[in-house]
Amino acid sequence: MTRRFPDGFLWGAGTASYQVEGAASEDGRSESVWDRFCRIPGRVLNGDTGDVACDHYHRWRDDIRIMQDLGLSAYRFSVAWPRVVPQGRGPVNEAGLDFYDRLVDGLLEAGIEPFVTLFHWDLPQCLEDEGGWRVRGTAHAFAEYAAAVESRLGDRVRHWLTLNEPWVVAHLGHRTGQHAPGLVNSGTELDVVHHQLLGHGMAAQALRAGHAGSEIGIALNLEPKVARSDHPLDLDAAALEEGLMNRWFLDPLAGLGYPDDLLAASGWPASVVAGGDLDVIAEPLDAMGLNYYRTEVVGHPGLRDCDRPSPLRDPPPEITEMGWPVTPSGLGAMLRMLDGYEFEAIYITENGAAFPDTHRDGGMIQDEDRRSYLERHLAEAARAIGDGVPLRGYFAWTLMDNFEWALGYSRRFGLVHVDHATQQRTPKASASWYRDVIARNGL
Numbered sequence: 001m002t003r004r005f006p007d008g009f010l011w012g013a014g015t016a017s018y019q020v021e022g023a024a025s026e027d028g029r030s031e032s033v034w035d036r037f038c039r040i041p042g043r044v045l046n047g048d049t050g051d052v053a054c055d056h057y058h059r060w061r062d063d064i065r066i067m068q069d070l071g072l073s074a075y076r077f078s079v080a081w082p083r084v085v086p087q088g089r090g091p092v093n094e095a096g097l098d099f100y101d102r103l104v105d106g107l108l109e110a111g112i113e114p115f116v117t118l119f120h121w122d123l124p125q126c127l128e129d130e131g132g133w134r135v136r137g138t139a140h141a142f143a144e145y146a147a148a149v150e151s152r153l154g155d156r157v158r159h160w161l162t163l164n165e166p167w168v169v170a171h172l173g174h175r176t177g178q179h180a181p182g183l184v185n186s187g188t189e190l191d192v193v194h195h196q197l198l199g200h201g202m203a204a205q206a207l208r209a210g211h212a213g214s215e216i217g218i219a220l221n222l223e224p225k226v227a228r229s230d231h232p233l234d235l236d237a238a239a240l241e242e243g244l245m246n247r248w249f250l251d252p253l254a255g256l257g258y259p260d261d262l263l264a265a266s267g268w269p270a271s272v273v274a275g276g277d278l279d280v281i282a283e284p285l286d287a288m289g290l291n292y293y294r295t296e297v298v299g300h301p302g303l304r305d306c307d308r309p310s311p312l313r314d315p316p317p318e319i320t321e322m323g324w325p326v327t328p329s330g331l332g333a334m335l336r337m338l339d340g341y342e343f344e345a346i347y348i349t350e351n352g353a354a355f356p357d358t359h360r361d362g363g364m365i366q367d368e369d370r371r372s373y374l375e376r377h378l379a380e381a382a383r384a385i386g387d388g389v390p391l392r393g394y395f396a397w398t399l400m401d402n403f404e405w406a407l408g409y410s411r412r413f414g415l416v417h418v419d420h421a422t423q424q425r426t427p428k429a430s431a432s433w434y435r436d437v438i439a440r441n442g443l
């Protein structure tokens with residue numbers, strides 16, 4: 001049975017500047033926090049860097065042809081702030097903007113709708129040196145940069161996403177130190193969230209002032225958290241983690257402010273919140289972007305399994321190469337949760353999986369595990385649409401194998417295989433399958 005998606009449903013794939021562009025020091029691009037982080041020994045697997053990445057900066061025309069061949073109706077990419085405003089604020093580098101100008105034109109000529117993310121983690125290092133997202137000034141600089149991009153591309157770009165996964169920048173960048181800028185237990189995680197959300201609101205205002213009628217959104221990584229057992233401590237731990245990952249972002253964006261229960265539980269002094277900030281953060285959103293990968297089982301760290309009442313909940317045994325459990329039902333749960341906030345439109349802005357891709361047949365990677373992952377998640381998406389969730393599009397993560405942050409090039413999420421030595425692109429079996437899904441507009 002074919003499960004059809006609504007007419008006009010957008011079928012896309014996504015990438016991010018630092019993960020694919022390369023050309024790290026061309027045409028006036030300045031250093032980003034990830035350029036710096038990659039150079040600290042031991043921070044990125046195998047010492048990999050994004051210096052060359054997929055060389056998308058030079059090969060974008062070929063990459064558009066690949067997108068056309070897949071039948072994509074939308075492409076999500078991010079703009080590199082250090083390319084456009086190399087000093088973080090102030091003078092705009094027109095040569096940097098030229099790249100995105102050509103890319104947008106090329107996409108539109110190919111009938112592919114550009115979805116532009118303004119910040120996917122490559123903060124200019126010079127702003128990091130002034131305190132990065134730990135300080136308020138970065139939010140103002142972000143709004144200036146957003147206005148600069150809008151003034152060049154806003155006549156053609158109708159879909160904007162301000163930030164990608166602000167939780168990751170705050171948590172992995174300022175608490176666990178696994179991501180740039182690599183700070184461990186800095187105590188600034190929630191300040192970093194606040195300044196990003198403030199920057200989001202200011203940027204949304206700037207985008208709206210440029211061209212009324214464009215669709216403005218944000219991409220959040222959201223996850224259900226399931227308690228390891230019904231022990232009250234496990235239930236509380238799961239609720240707290242889920243709250244800090246989901247409601248902490250959604251409530252202020254939806255105009256509800258930071259949740260009182262989480263403010264009390266986190267002990268965050270909120271000293272960086274100035275009068276009026278919450279109104280700026282609540283600048284109306286036209287679309288919510290959901291990046292969904294997994295559901296996590298959470299237990300209270302002080303409990304041993306022998307102290308817990310049965311049944312104990314385990315993550316399902318099927319995992320991706322990231323070690324993430326394959327949990328499609330969580331996608332449906334997150335879509336319904338978002339629907340409760342009454343966002344006008346929802347997009348799945350990322351969903352996908354890394355697998356070793358070792359099985360080849362006739363020169364093609366037979367990535368049945370990835371195909372099955374995508375299919376099961378899309379089936380959940382279809383069910384949610386059937387229940388009335390205003391889901392307007394789906395972006396597979398990712399178009400092609402690329403720089404997977406602290407794991408370098410060791411993890412492959414792509415629909416298209418990239419030989420990182422030769423830059424040769426070869427569509428995988430999952431790409432052919434996705435092309436058929438798109439052609440049928442259904443599963």
Ligand code: IFM
Binds near residue numbers: 165350397
């Ligand atoms: O590759 C990343 C992407 O940049 C942000 N979301 C998660 C993906 C997989 O880890």
